Amino acid sequence: MFFNKLKQIIFGITAFSLLIISEAALADYMNVLNLTEGVTPTSKMVYGLHMQILYIVTAIGVVVFSVMCWSIYHHRKSKGAVAEQFHHSTTAEITWTIIPIIILVVMAIPATKALVFMEQTGDAEMTIKVTGYQWKWKYDYLDDDISFFSSMSKDSNDARQLGSGIDPKTIENYLLDVDNRVVLPINTKIRILTTAADVIHDWWVPALGWKRDAIPGFINDNWTYIEEPGVYRGKCAELCGRDHAFMPIVVEAVPKAEYAVWVEEQKTMQLAAAEGAEREWTKDELLEKGKDVYAANCTACHMAEGQGVEGLFPALSGSAIVNNTDASEMIMLILNGKNMMPAFKDILNDADIAAAMTHERNSWGNTVKDVIQPSDVKAMR
Amino acid sequence: MNLMKNNATKTAKKLGLVAVAMFGFGYLMVPIYNVLCEVTGINGKTGQISQSEVKIEDVDPDRLVTVEFDTNVNPNLPWTFKAKKFKQRVRPGEIAEAIFIVKNESTNSVVGQAIPSVAPELASLFFNKTECFCFVNQTLAPGETKEMVVRYVVGSELPEKITTMTLSYTFFKASEDVATKTIIDQKKSIKNNG
Amino acid sequence: MSEAVIHDDHHDHKPSGIGRWLFSTNHKDIGTMYLVFALIMFFVGGAMSMVIRAELFQPGIQYVDPQFYNSMVTVHALVMIFGALMPAGVGLANWMVPLMIGAPDMALPRMNNMSFWILPFAFTLLLSTFFMQGGAPAGGWTMYPPLVLQLGDGFPYLVFAVHFLGISSIMGAINIIATVFNMRAPGMTFMRLPLFVWAWIITAFLLIAAMPVLAGGVTMLLTDKYFGTAFFDAAGGGDPVMFQHIFWFFGHPEVYILVLPSFGVISQIIPTFSRKPLFGYTSMVYATASIAFLSFFVWAHHMFTVGMPLTGELFFMYATMSIAVPTGVKIFNWMATMWRGSMTFETPMLFAIGVLFMFSIGGFSGLMMGITPVDFQYHDTYFIVAHFHYVIVPGIIFGIIGGIYFWLPKWTGNMYDEKLGKLHFWISTISVNVLFFPMHFIGLAGMPRRIPDYSVQFADWNSIISIGGFVFGASQLILVWVVIKCVRGGEKATDQVWEGAHGLEWTLPSPPPFHTFTTPPKVTDATAHS
């Protein structure tokens, strides 16, 4: 009677699980099972090691669990088993101490080799520095003096808001796309330094085969050598506050020639941006740019409609600082931060800040409706 | 029965002392960690030596290593900070010099403190500075620009496999808090950082 | 039955009313309070995990703000570890250690009372942070600076809660050692102690050595935030990574503090239901002690990715791998105990066997993560969430629940409902695997831990995991029902309760009188464990 009920329940649960599994394509589950092999010598080595250890522990598991099951089945009282009273066997105990030691040594040898290989950061052809910020990444190409921030793309950011009503499945690369990709050349030994500006982050692209903490005040070095062109996605892997889940990484690996072109482009763009700060902007230009800057940098806390989060982040709609006709307090606040609010002076240029401020001062029922010029911001730096 | 109780109280007192000692050990881990860092190079703190300790015959004429200079400014500090040249090729054992430029972008006079860090960690064991702007606080007047020098030696015992290293500085706003200063001083004497 | 017991019955007067509990110095009452408190906390922490699993049921953010989600993750862990697991272990020790060694009570009854009552106070501090400016702790139970320093008004409450929890568990540990060292019945030599008692002696030493270090670490956090020190602040010459070293110097022994009592329980259960003495008693004691010793030398396997020199990484890799040896010895000894026994499968035995299988799975993934170069991939993903939940839920909680079923008839004098017990076991076992096994897959495939939202390829597995979670959560209500039912009545239990049970606690009546062993029993080889 009782076992019948139990059977029914087990059957029910199994049937239910099968139902869910068959509804989605089974392939979806099969794609999400194992470590990626990746595209670097390191990641391939790590994958090989992972599979090797997985096989070893699975084999141990099969042996140990079979013995246990055999014993449970055969040494049951209900089968008439009579308990023997032995409680000691030196031979057995020595055996099951020695055998595990041997297995461990067998595992330790390739592991040591892999580790030694991974630590060799010398002879790199170029160096980039990755800096973690709450909640975005900054990349510096140290040899070429290129520097930019990389934040999660706007479509993902809109969809991930509480109650956004947007189905994540309709977004391409949900939570895995950024505004500015890290472009890297293939077949080049690249040294990657990690550090952070505020709290500890962790830069992780699975296809490269490792992750490394980004620690404020300290620098860590690692290296990679990408063998295949492609787009490789990753995430911050160390809890870094509210939007830890929303600081993706996108590495675009391209042939060397293409990389050289990209470097030139970046240099020209950075020049143009520097000039942008010098000239006078129209209100429309500022409003248009401001919307994007706001979405990328401010919505995380102050929310899409400037409503803030009760008790955590102040609303901008109707805020006294935003509606003050003298903008200097607001500029200083954005430049230098306050408590939880990060300082934006290294993150945004004068034009970005001017645009975001113009957007905020003209939206959500705010009354000043004036124009802030990049030169106004520059003067306060 | 009473005897038992007495013994139990004794045991408890001893164990209580162990607990208190372990609390102390938690604090002891701070200096132990710093010593370990120095010995093993964890977290890439660098050493300081005086000019006279550098022996010229140590120079290895056939070997060149690349030293990169990375600069960071903590977001709380309104400064800009750059190395004049991003990298240098130096001979291990030889005294080399690098120049950094720092500018106070604000309208106040501000005190900053640079914290060095070397990657790879192992290299920090062989990286010694004879002179560095990070040995003391730096005060910059409003809008002031300053050129700062670091003189250093990469030890000739540097392992062959290290061919590139990065000396990274982060400039932080120096806290006015006295307590912090004492800690800094203590730490520096422990770490020989100057 | 010994004379002592009959003698006890004469002054079996318990105080009545609320005072009985508030001022109790009786190890049985305090044990009961610890266990009830742990059960309540198990459901408080469980409710938080239900919030987590509800949010993760689908991609996108449906129910809670990410900051609140982080608080859920953080406080869930703190409540489960310090509120459910540790007090449950201490509760079992309070009830059983004096009965097993033939002592009339714990050595320091008043301290016993205090160490319990600190707990509700500490959790009031911790949980009150939900109503403060800045919310509850949200930087992870590991409290890494600088992130944890961004917490608002709740920060000092977090620190003081940890202090009080530390003081409470240190007092509990001191009491257990003082009891075992001084109050054993004549003839109860150390090598005759039941393994549960041995497990607890070793746990207690770990507690005394590890908890104060955590207290020191959080005190440094407090002074860093409010008193201008710079232990963990790079700007002042400190190092945030040093906190991680201090934390895990406590943290790895802590995981053994959690698991050893559970190992102790199943070392009692398996011989009983195999009707065969425990295999390799001496090597069990030594294996447990060496696990405890080694646990102080492996801490940095939790922080391989901070960037250590090669020699450090190698040292901690080898040390971590070496722990697998004594752990293996324990598993093999339990198997050898079952081997050629005469087994029956009452609920406690089912849970103990569940521990053997599923703790091993957690051990396997632990070994995998101990391999430094691959841990660079596993670290901070759902793979490690799978690992520690396998060792904690079916490894530790199943052991504790097994112990509750095992001793419930002794405590209450009534048999529990065996059918409900078995039902509880089977539903828990199935759902716990649906809940935690797929976490290995999504972790390997790249899902980081501590995130309220994920990219869509993880959606399918996450819904299955959440369903497993809801079923597991709900099935724990069966345990509550079984316990209530058993306390209220049922088939009367005999003194020995289980056919294969040996040891002093089974010579007492069920339920035991309020005061037991006021005259110590005499222990001989024949009446000792084996």
Ligand code: HEM
């Ligand atoms: C005794 C029971 C055990 C418990 C309660 C336990 C618990 C835990 C916990 C809570 C964590 C994660 C901590 C965090 O980062 O927040 C963890 C991680 C880890 N455990 Fe265990 N563990 C146990 C056994 C083992 C064993 C037997 C091994 C190895 C042989 C092991 C190896 C590891 C490693 C290497 C990590 C770090 C993984 C990473 O962060 O990448 N554990 N364990």
Ligand SMILES: [Cu+2]
């Ligand atoms: Cu992050």
Ligand SMILES: [Cu+2]
């Ligand atoms: Cu550990």
